[in-house]
Amino acid sequence: MMNSYVSIDLETTGLNPKTDKIIEIGAVKVEDGKITERFSTYVNPGRKLEQRIIELTGIRDEDLSDAPVMEEILPGLLPFLGDLPFLGHSILFDFSFLKKAAVNQKMTFEKTGVDTLKIARKYLQSLESRSLDFLCEYYSIPHQAHRALADAEATASLYCRLINDFYSAEEDLFCPKPLIYKVKRDQPASKAQKERLYKLIAQHKLILDADVEMLSRSEASRLTDIIRSKIPYISEKQGETCHITL
Numbered sequence: 001m002m003n004s005y006v007s008i009d010l011e012t013t014g015l016n017p018k019t020d021k022i023i024e025i026g027a028v029k030v031e032d033g034k035i036t037e038r039f040s041t042y043v044n045p046g047r048k049l050e051q052r053i054i055e056l057t058g059i060r061d062e063d064l065s066d067a068p069v070m071e072e073i074l075p076g077l078l079p080f081l082g083d084l085p086f087l088g089h090s091i092l093f094d095f096s097f098l099k100k101a102a103v104n105q106k107m108t109f110e111k112t113g114v115d116t117l118k119i120a121r122k123y124l125q126s127l128e129s130r131s132l133d134f135l136c137e138y139y140s141i142p143h144q145a146h147r148a149l150a151d152a153e154a155t156a157s158l159y160c161r162l163i164n165d166f167y168s169a170e171e172d173l174f175c176p177k178p179l180i181y182k183v184k185r186d187q188p189a190s191k192a193q194k195e196r197l198y199k200l201i202a203q204h205k206l207i208l209d210a211d212v213e214m215l216s217r218s219e220a221s222r223l224t225d226i227i228r229s230k231i232p233y234i235s236e237k238q239g240e241t242c243h244i245t246l
Contacts, residue, residue, distance in 0.1 A: 009151035021045035026148025042067035046214030085176035086113035112176035189220035
């Protein structure tokens with residue numbers, strides 16, 4: 001049974017680690033069953049948040065504008081994580097975003113982990129939901145939903161309750177398993193791509209909901225295509241300022 005681990009949770013701009021970004025990281029280090037350290041930070045994603053994410057998390061653009069970018073956070077986060085396995089509610093989601101960020105910095109990132117969602121799905125099938133929010137209410141675990149550190153702490157508490165109720169030496173869901181997610185490194189946008197974007201922005205009086213200097217090559221290409229597809233619409237606006245979202 002796993003009694004030393006890092007319970008981790010992320011808030012993100014969306015669900016796809018290939019196109020979305022981390023906006024908050026929360027983690028608690030548990031050693032011999034007790035929380036010994038906490039890690040919490042906002043992350044500047046280099047883009048504006050959609051309204052649905054603001055409503056879900058309560059995190060606003062102004063909270064992130066002065067936050068460090070992921071490249072600045074990783075050197076402090078990785079030593080905190082160390083060699084301990086991960087714990088999470090749908091842990092592959094959080095792992096996939098972290099691995100993408102690490103691979104983008106040419107870092108190796110391999111982990112094992114335990115997923116409380118998988119345990120709940122096996123043993124709590126009679127419940128109407130196995131979401132973290134619902135399970136915290138079911139077990140009377142104090143919880144501030146959709147904030148990274150609070151979710152990480154709640155997941156650690158939930159794991160203890162699941163151990164108490166369902167653990168047996170034959171149940172491998174309570175033992176760390178390798179987390180598998182394949183991802184390729186993003187290349188930074190080229191100088192020519194950025195110059196092209198800046199020219200389009202100036203020419204058509206655009207306001208981008210993304211920082212051109214933080215774009216990857218694929219993001220810059222996609223954004224250029226979006227702008228070009230909207231040029232007829234922009235022209236109809238007769239010089240009015242137009243917002244463009246990645």
